[in-house]
Amino acid sequence: MLHKKTILITGASNGIGYELVKKAVKHGHEVIAVSRNIGSLKNMVGVESFSLDITKDDLIESFLKKLIKNKIKLDVLINNAGALINKPFEKTSIDLFKNLYNVNVFGVASLIRQCLPIIVKSGHVVNISSIGGVQGSSKFSGLSAYSSSKGALNILTELLAEEYKDTGPFFNALALGAVQTQMLEKAFPGYKSKITAEKMASYILDFSLSGHELFNGKIIPVSLSTP
Numbered sequence: 001m002l003h004k005k006t007i008l009i010t011g012a013s014n015g016i017g018y019e020l021v022k023k024a025v026k027h028g029h030e031v032i033a034v035s036r037n038i039g040s041l042k043n044m045v046g047v048e049s050f051s052l053d054i055t056k057d058d059l060i061e062s063f064l065k066k067l068i069k070n071k072i073k074l075d076v077l078i079n080n081a082g083a084l085i086n087k088p089f090e091k092t093s094i095d096l097f098k099n100l101y102n103v104n105v106f107g108v109a110s111l112i113r114q115c116l117p118i119i120v121k122s123g124h125v126v127n128i129s130s131i132g133g134v135q136g137s138s139k140f141s142g143l144s145a146y147s148s149s150k151g152a153l154n155i156l157t158e159l160l161a162e163e164y165k166d167t168g169p170f171f172n173a174l175a176l177g178a179v180q181t182q183m184l185e186k187a188f189p190g191y192k193s194k195i196t197a198e199k200m201a202s203y204i205l206d207f208s209l210s211g212h213e214l215f216n217g218k219i220i221p222v223s224l225s226t227p
Contacts, residue, residue, distance in 0.1 A: 011081030019201035054107035161217025177223025
């Protein structure tokens with residue numbers, strides 16, 4: 001029987017993040033759900049939801065002050081928030097690259113950095129990455145910005161695990177393959193994945209609660225297919 005944990009989940013308003021919130025609450029955990037739009041979370045019992053744009057450092061700082069004021073200590077941080085575009089490289093402007101990196105890399109780094117003082121030493125930071133960001137995996141045209149940003153997130157995960165290996169917390173990344181979400185449908189219209197957001201959320205939650213007992217600084221592929 002797993003003990004009750006306090007879990008912070010980003011990108012929580014839909015898709016995998018929303019399913020993660022539902023499952024964590026169902027299992028009796030304390031859940032802090034973060035997303036830019038929290039309308040879908042408003043009426044969910046057992047969830048503290050906060051509207052937050054993780055690309056804004058000052059907004060993260062204000063959010064953390066609220067958690068500190070309420071004496072919150074995090075057992076798990078799941079960095080699920082992410083952005084995806086499918087566009088030919090020659091049409092992908094530097095601003096589009098920056099926008100994706102702001103969400104997928106810089107925002108994640110900023111949130112982790114500011115959360116570190118309230119993450120317990122035995123805590124687990126799980127970064128939701130992509131199989132496309134893993135060296136040697138199949139690559140797909142149109143994902144130059146997205147997959148390269150996830151590659152950066154993977155290396156960041158490894159470096160943080162090394163830097164905090166003696167003090168905690170633990171850091172791992174799950175490199176997901178295709179999951180049937182609104183984000184996937186928007187980027188790849190008509191593509192259908194065999195993996196539902198609900199099924200993937202179950203795996204991620206289980207891993208976030210116990211994966212650090214066996215892994216630290218690992219990039220773990222979780223993929224049947226490789227878009």
